Amino acid sequence: MTEETPLDLAHAAMEAAPAEDAARLRFYERLADAELFLMLAAEAEGEQISPELFETPDGAFVLVFDREERLAQFAGKPVPYAALSGRVIAQMLAGQGIGLGLNLEVAPSAILIPAEAVGWLHQTLGHAPDEVEAAVELFTAPKGLPEALLTALDAKLATAGGLAAAAYLAGVRYAGGGQGHLLGFVGAKEAAQSSLAKAASEALTFSGIEAGAMDVAFFAAEDPAAASLARVGLRFDLPQPPAPQEYRPVMPGSDPEKPPRLK
DSSP: OOOOOHHHHHHHHHHHOTTOHHHHHHHHHHHHHSEEEEEBSSOOBTTBOOBOEEEETTEEEEEEESSHHHHHHHHSSOOOEEEEEHHHHHHHHTTTTEEEEESTTTSTTOEEEOHHHHHHHHHHHTOOOOOOOOOEEEEEOOOSOOHHHHHHHHHHHTTOTTSOSEEEEEEEEETTSOEEEEEEEESOOGGGHHHHHHHHHHHHHTTTOOGGGOEEEEEOTTOHHHHHHHHHSEEEEOOOOOOOOOOOOOOTTOOTTSOOOOO
16 A cells, blocks of 8 residues: 555545635645646756646646656656646746646545635745844743644744754743744754745644734844743754764774784
8 A cells, every 4th residue: 555645644634624724724735845746748948847738627737746656657658747846836837727636546635726726825825924123021931822833833844954953932022012922943044044934934824823923033042042942932853964974084004903904
């Protein structure tokens, strides 16, 4: 039996609870984050690709699969394809009146996603969080946040390997009197800060939670605020790339256990 993929599981959860917006949002989040294999009409020429277009009574669709072997099984022969993230494909199709056929005939997650839903996904992914400046007065332990948000954050941050040392979710009270929750990234690379903020915003959106329910901030590792945040916050560990190993050549005869060979 073929192993179930994250999209299979998210699709099954959506089908099991058709009235639940949260399950449907989680499916679209998995779709956006997944690497998908897009069937092409011809081999790519540089950065130019021509997806195979299928006309149906419900409109035009391109076909994508979440595993290479599923694409091969559907096609029954070698076909050209492009490996792209779901968000890139949604951006490519937005406004063209073209839908998305996912895993058709080869998986339990087979589904036709109409052009309107592809456009909605692209628009949702395009939302960027607002930037504001406020002085933090106090960090507290997080309270009352739904499990759906914690799960979504954990999944999002697991894909952000090497972009920050860690992230902490905490309650926050601002000097101006406001309060709420804050996701603080510690030791984030400057070039990655906008991507991390957007990932946190998407976690909110696809959890069905109001955008203003959580702020995002960045702290240097040596910032005293980072230590305060770590004391009370819920920690999310971001995967770290393995440290490069230093190459140290061994000089002949330097190891007494391995004397040099004499010719």
